[in-house]
Amino acid sequence: EDQVTQSPEALRLQEGESSSLNCSYTVSGLRGLFWYRQDPGKGPEFLFTLYSAGEEKEKERLKATLTKKESFLHITAPKPEDSATYLCAVRSGGSQGNLIFGKGTKLSVKP
Amino acid sequence: GAVVSQHPSRVICKSGTSVKIECRSLDFQATTMFWYRQFPKQSLMLMATSNEGSKATYEQGVEKDKFLINHASLTLSTLTVTSAHPEDSSFYICSAPTTTNYGYTFGSGTRLTVV
Numbered sequence: 001e002d003q004v005t006q007s008p009e010a011l012r013l014q015e016g017e018s019s020s021l022n023c024s025y026t027v028s029g030l031r032g033l034f035w036y037r038q039d040p041g042k043g044p045e046f047l048f049t050l051y052s053a054g055e056e057k058e059k060e061r062l063k064a065t066l067t068k069k070e071s072f073l074h075i076t077a078p079k080p081e082d083s084a085t086y087l088c089a090v091r092s093g094g095s096q097g098n099l100i101f102g103k104g105t106k107l108s109v110k111p
Numbered sequence: 112g113a114v115v116s117q118h119p120s121r122v123i124c125k126s127g128t129s130v131k132i133e134c135r136s137l138d139f140q141a142t143t144m145f146w147y148r149q150f151p152k153q154s155l156m157l158m159a160t161s162n163e164g165s166k167a168t169y170e171q172g173v174e175k176d177k178f179l180i181n182h183a184s185l186t187l188s189t190l191t192v193t194s195a196h197p198e199d200s201s202f203y204i205c206s207a208p209t210t211t212n213y214g215y216t217f218g219s220g221t222r223l224t225v226v
Binding site: 004009032034041042043044045046049087089091096097098099100101102103104 | 154
């Protein structure tokens with residue numbers, strides 16, 4: 001069964017304190033691992049898509065990496081505006097095209 | 112490009128009534144629409160997949176007679192929650208695959224509260 005597990009469930013950081021979020025997955029034929037940001041009461045906002053182990057992508061203070069079993073979202077010198085829930089999702093070869101989501105990591109960055 | 116407009120953003124209804132949620136693709140044709148439900152501190156869970164001009168496919172445990180999905184055109188998919196009960200209170204989100212590098216575009220979500 002395809003599964004996505006994110007840790008930690010919640011993370012509190014001071015402004016400027018770098019850290020990483022983890023996404024572990026088991027999937028039958030990975031066809032993409034997606035990272036989204038979700039603000040309260042809003043739909044997910046696209047951040048990155050990774051397709052193969054070793055791939056890395058960066059955007060401002062965020063960097064996503066992928067291995068055969070997990071992905072990391074590294075946040076460098078976060079700011080309060082980075083506070084949000086970060087969702088990881090996978091598309092498997094066995095799906096009908098839908099994404100399978102983890103529960104998310106709620107990030108709070110204090111000034 | 113590839114925008115999905117979802118309405119309403121919030122709705123409060125009385126127990127036993129029905130509520131319709133609309134998702135419109137504004138600048139592309141959405142042949143497929145995924146409908147998700149999200150409970151607090153939980154994942155987005157796929158409820159059903161709708162394809163234009165055909166019957167929706169529901170995930171196990173989702174009542175198709177309660178959650179009516181219509182995808183009659185390439186730009187509009189609707190989810191109707193019939194005879195709503197408090198346990199149906201949740202955040203409903205639609206999503207469509209796109210050819211952009213995003214892969215998928217999401218609606219802004221509908222917060223349904225049944226009282």
